[in-house]
Amino acid sequence: AQTVTQSQPEMSVQEAETVTLSCTYDTSESDYYLFWYKQPPSRQMILVIRQEAYKQQNATENRFSVNFQKAAKSFSLKISDSQLGDAAMYFCAYRNPDYGGSQGNLIFGKGTKLSVKP
Amino acid sequence: DAGITQSPRYKITETGRQVTLMCHQTWSHSYMFWYRQDLGHGLRLIYYSAAADITDKGEVPDGYVVSRSKTENFPLTLESATRSQTSVYFCASSESTPGAGESYTFGSGTRLTVV
Numbered sequence: 001a002q003t004v005t006q007s008q009p010e011m012s013v014q015e016a017e018t019v020t021l022s023c024t025y026d027t028s029e030s031d032y033y034l035f036w037y038k039q040p041p042s043r044q045m046i047l048v049i050r051q052e053a054y055k056q057q058n059a060t061e062n063r064f065s066v067n068f069q070k071a072a073k074s075f076s077l078k079i080s081d082s083q084l085g086d087a088a089m090y091f092c093a094y095r096n097p098d099y100g101g102s103q104g105n106l107i108f109g110k111g112t113k114l115s116v117k118p
Numbered sequence: 119d120a121g122i123t124q125s126p127r128y129k130i131t132e133t134g135r136q137v138t139l140m141c142h143q144t145w146s147h148s149y150m151f152w153y154r155q156d157l158g159h160g161l162r163l164i165y166y167s168a169a170a171d172i173t174d175k176g177e178v179p180d181g182y183v184v185s186r187s188k189t190e191n192f193p194l195t196l197e198s199a200t201r202s203q204t205s206v207y208f209c210a211s212s213e214s215t216p217g218a219g220e221s222y223t224f225g226s227g228t229r230l231t232v233v
Contacts, residue, residue, distance in 0.1 A: 006160075035221055045208065045224035091160060105151065105176065106210075106222055110160040 002027045004094050006109035013082045014117050020067075021077045021112045023092030029053075031097050034068070034075045035106070039089040048090070051075065079114075087116040121145075124209050124225035131199050131232055139194045139228050141209030149212040150192040151222065152176075152184065154205040161208065167192055199232045206230070 003026045013019035025034070036048040051059045051068050058066050063083075067076045079086055092109040122143040131137045141150065148169050153161040153176075163176030165184040173184050181203060183195045196203055206229050210222040 004160075043206065043227040043229075045210075045222075047221045050221060105163055105166060106161075108153075108160040108162075110158060 002029075002032075002094055002096060002107050004092055004107050004109040006090075006092055006112050008112045009110070010113045010115070012115045012117060013079070013086075015082055015084060017082055018078060018080045019082055019114065021079075021090050021092075021114065023075045023077070023109055025073050025075065025092075025094050027073070027094065027096070029096055033095040033097065034066075035093040035095065036064070036066070036075075036077045037091040037093060037108075038086075039091065039111075040085075040087070045091075049077065082116050084116050084118060087114055089113050122209060122211050122223055122225045124207075124228050126228060127226065129228060129230045131230070133200060133232055134198050137196050137199055137230070139196075139207055139209075139230070141192045141194070141225060143190055143192075143209075143211045143223075145211065145213065145223075146189055147211035147213050147223075148189070150186065151210040151212070152182070152192070152194045153208045153210065154178065154203075155208060155227070156205050164194065164207075196230075199230075201232050204230060204232045 005024045032053045034051045038046045038048050049059050049061045063080045065078045089111045091111045094107045125140045151166045152164040155161045162178050167173045167186045170189045206227050208227045209225040212222050
């Protein structure tokens with residue numbers, strides 16, 4: 001079964017600085033999808049960024065970018081120019097491209113709580 | 119407005135009582151999911167549904183029952199609530215089959231406390 005590991009329970013960054021959140025995963029599949037979700041205190045789960053494993057280019061969404069290392073099974077999230085509104089819980093998630101059963105469901109890491117200092 | 123709504127947002131219930139958490143989506147998404155979120159565990163899948171009248175167990179299904187008589191509704195029932203079921207529950211939906219790589223859309227969650 002696939003697993004997702006976030007080794008940093010908490011992280012802190014100074015406003016306007018850059019921070020990187022780590023995520024590793026375990027799979028025997030060659031094709032899959034990876035996601036980062038943000039969960040602010042409102043509890044809402046917000047998709048930050050998505051990466052297809054077959055794409056070599058790292059995904060980027062404004063101040064958010066990923067470093068996808070397929071061989072190392074690593075999928076880190078970099079937040080540039082951190083803002084107070086970035087403070088939240090961040091979840092890394094994996095999804096298997098399977099057309100049946102539970103194999104295609106999202107599997108989440110345990111999360112990293114990011115604090116942003118003014 | 120279109121979207122996925124969960125109710126109630128907060129619920130306190132007593133041990134042994136039956137409680138139902140509601141989930142309604144307006145997109146006619148085929149796939150719907152129930153997750154629970156606990157500190158130190160992230161989100162874990164309870165049940166999912168690929169279409170109306172098709173449901174299947176996830177990682178932590180014990181003590182829960184689901185039904186899906188209509189595409190838009192996916193209620194989660196705790197038949198006899200226990201304190202270990204105190205958690206935040208999220209409903210989610212997905213437009214396409216898992217292989218399409220689509221993300222999920224989540225509801226706002228229900229915080230359930232069992233006393």
